[in-house]
Amino acid sequence: MMIEKKDIRAISKEALRDFFVANGDKAFRGNQVYEWLWSKGAHSFDDMTNVSKETRAMLEAHFVINHVKVDTMQRSADGTVKNSVRLHDGLVVESVLIPTNTRTTACVSSQVGCSLNCNFCATARLKRMRNLEPGEIYDQVLAIDSESRLYHNRPLSNIVFMGMGEPLMNYNNVIKAIDRITSDEGLGMSPKRITVSTSGIPKMIMKMADDGVKFKLAVSLHSAIENVRNQIMPFSTNFPLTELRESLEYWYQKTKSKVTYEYVVWGGINDTKEAVDALVKFCKYVPCKVNIIEYNPIDDGMFQQASDAAIDLYIKELTKHNIVAKVRKSRGKDIDAACGQLANKES
């Protein structure tokens, strides 16, 4: 019988140290290998040049390195880059590099597909196949970091978990990936430069607050009126706005970190004064800012970008109430890399 080899990057540094001790070597060897795996991004045991041949063979006999491979890379006219990332089992996720004058942001996926059912999102049409492993999330970041260095002569500066999937439905692995990204043994990036975006799962928002996480939180709100939100994001019937609100109050109380609300304005759905007033009211509960995201059509007649006048009304009312609100223009639309467009069209 073939024994299935374990993914070496699924084990902790301590476990790796223990493995070497159990096999008659020094614990220190675990640190060396760990560094190869995470800081240096080794794809094979043979890359580990300061580790003896015998040790490499021993590692080979016990483990695999489930590295991802960037299958195709598309570059948009505006400098946005979209990677199709093939996983060891053949499944594909997408991640995006978004350059501006001052920063380079990686938008990464947390799941293959998504189990939520937001009607306006292309990823929702793929069923959820599986959660990504911490290493698979980390690799997406590493790939974008090297593209940023290559095309923009600077390292990656920010990360948003706004690719495929719902990060809070793969919480443990997302946290492990962020731990690596922020650790000196990984990329040493500040957690303040990382934003996790959720469609709003109150229980998990409270858990994050309890865990004392240091990254930023964004919530895809899209409507502060219960029945409207339930229609466009059907799963939200299980998570009423009052519960969401309470979880965010708890989050702020514990972390003192402002919440960002993501909000798309659609004609005939949330472009009324009533919708604007509801958002203004919702924004009063917790210190926050609002990002009005441009709608990226996904071939569904039900959703149309609202008029400029409707968007202006949002900005005017929010600003009047001292709520910071910005309109976010889409990037990378020509290569289907914009918010809600990630759907593995190429694969």
Ligand code: SAH
């Ligand atoms: N599941 C997480 C992260 C993925 S979606 C979440 O819901 O936050 C990232 C952002 O893109 C969310 O704010 C989502 O609501 C938004 N989005 C989804 N489809 C979109 C579309 N077609 N146009 C514009 N934004 C979209």
